[in-house]
Amino acid sequence: MIPVLRWILLPISLFYLLIVWTRNKLYDKGILKSKSFDVSTIIVGNLAIGGTGKSPMTEYLVRLLSSHYTLATLSRGYGRKTSGFRYVEMTSTAVEVGDEPLQFKNKFRKLTVAVCEDRCKGVEILKNNHQVILLDDAYQHRRLKPGFAILLFDFRSLFSTIITLPTGNFRDNFSASSRANLIVITKCPRRLSLEQQQQIEHQIRKHSDAPILYSNIEYNQLRNRDHLPVELDLSVYHILLLTGIANPKPLKEYLLDKVASVKQLTFPDHHNYSEADYIKINSAFQNLQGNRIIITTEKDIHRLHKDSLAALPVYYIPIQLDFIADKEIFDRKVLEYVSLTQSVNKH
CATH class of the missing domain: 3.40.50 (Rossmann fold)
Structure with missing residues (x-):
C-alpha cells in the first residue's frame, strides 16, 4: 500500500518514467552505445529499489561457478566513501569498499572482489585474468551490454502498485524485464499457491518470455x-x-x-x-x-x-537463497551460457 502523501508526487513519477523510458529506447536502438566484452559477464539486478536479495543471488552464483572458472565479482560499492576501481582485501573496511563487497570477500576469501562505479572500466581491468565476472546490481548500467542478465523481483512488490519513484518503489520501467535471460521471484512464502504464480506470470509475460523461477530466503x-x-x-x-x-x-x-x-x-x-x-x-x-x-x-x-x-x-x-523448485533449470541455463562463451572466446 502506497502512502497517500506519496501520491502527491505522481507528476514527478510520470516525468521520471518518461526519462527512464527514453533512455532505455536510446540504448535499445543503438543511439546510445553499449559495450560488450569477450568474457562471460553475468549481471544480477532488479527494477525496484533494494531488498530483493541480490547479494544471496550473487553468492549462489559464486558457489555454482567458482569450482569450474576463475571468477570475480564487481559492484559499485554502495556506502563507500572512496571512488574509482579498488580491489577488496581482507583488511578493507566498509567505508573503503562498501558492505556487500566486504561480505563477499570475507565469505569467499579466494574470490577476486572489486568495486568500481564505472562497470565498463571495472570489467576492462578484470577481464584478462578472469573467465567470469559477476556484476552485482548492474541491471540499469546500460553502458555495459551483459552476456547474461538475471532479474530479481521481491514477491511482495508484484502484489502492490507498480509505479516508478518517488510515488512507487520502481526505478525502471516494468517493460525492462524484456532484457532478462532469467527472472527469479525472491522472498516467496513457503506455501506458494498456483494462483499466486499465475498472477505473477500473467504480469511478467506481457514483457518477457524468460524462464520464471521462485525462491525464498534460508536463514543459517x-x-x-x-x-x-x-x-x-x-x-x-x-x-x-x-x-x-x-x-x-x-x-x-x-x-x-x-x-x-x-x-x-x-x-x-x-x-x-x-x-x-x-x-x-x-x-x-x-x-x-x-x-x-x-x-x-x-x-x-x-x-x-x-x-x-x-x-x-x-x-x-547469515542468509542464502533457496530455490523452491526448478533449481536445475537455473543452474543449467547459467552453466550453458558460461560454457558457450568460454568455447567461443577460445576461438
Whole structure:
C-alpha cells in the first residue's frame, strides 16, 4: 500500500518514467552505445529499489561457478566513501569498499572482489585474468551490454502498485524485464499457491518470455563477530534487532516466534554507523530486560565497529537463497551460457 502523501508526487513519477523510458529506447536502438566484452559477464539486478536479495543471488552464483572458472565479482560499492576501481582485501573496511563487497570477500576469501562505479572500466581491468565476472546490481548500467542478465523481483512488490519513484518503489520501467535471460521471484512464502504464480506470470509475460523461477530466503546458524557459528537457545533471549538494510521485515518475522521478544532499531540501507548511533544502540540494549543479545544482519556486521560495541553480545544471522523448485533449470541455463562463451572466446 502506497502512502497517500506519496501520491502527491505522481507528476514527478510520470516525468521520471518518461526519462527512464527514453533512455532505455536510446540504448535499445543503438543511439546510445553499449559495450560488450569477450568474457562471460553475468549481471544480477532488479527494477525496484533494494531488498530483493541480490547479494544471496550473487553468492549462489559464486558457489555454482567458482569450482569450474576463475571468477570475480564487481559492484559499485554502495556506502563507500572512496571512488574509482579498488580491489577488496581482507583488511578493507566498509567505508573503503562498501558492505556487500566486504561480505563477499570475507565469505569467499579466494574470490577476486572489486568495486568500481564505472562497470565498463571495472570489467576492462578484470577481464584478462578472469573467465567470469559477476556484476552485482548492474541491471540499469546500460553502458555495459551483459552476456547474461538475471532479474530479481521481491514477491511482495508484484502484489502492490507498480509505479516508478518517488510515488512507487520502481526505478525502471516494468517493460525492462524484456532484457532478462532469467527472472527469479525472491522472498516467496513457503506455501506458494498456483494462483499466486499465475498472477505473477500473467504480469511478467506481457514483457518477457524468460524462464520464471521462485525462491525464498534460508536463514543459517547464528554467528558471532568473528564469523564463528554459535549455539544459543534463542527462546530465552530478548532481542535487540539492529538493521541497516532496505527490507528488515522478513528477518523480524523469522525471529518473532523463536525468541522471547524483539525490539527493533532500524537505520537506512548501507548506513555508516556514527558514535551517536552507538550510544543509541547501547541505550536500547540496556533497556531490555532479562537475558538479552543483539542480532544484526550479515551486511551490518561489516559496518559495525567492533570497539564501539565490544562490551555487548552482538551476533548476526547469515542468509542464502533457496530455490523452491526448478533449481536445475537455473543452474543449467547459467552453466550453458558460461560454457558457450568460454568455447567461443577460445576461438
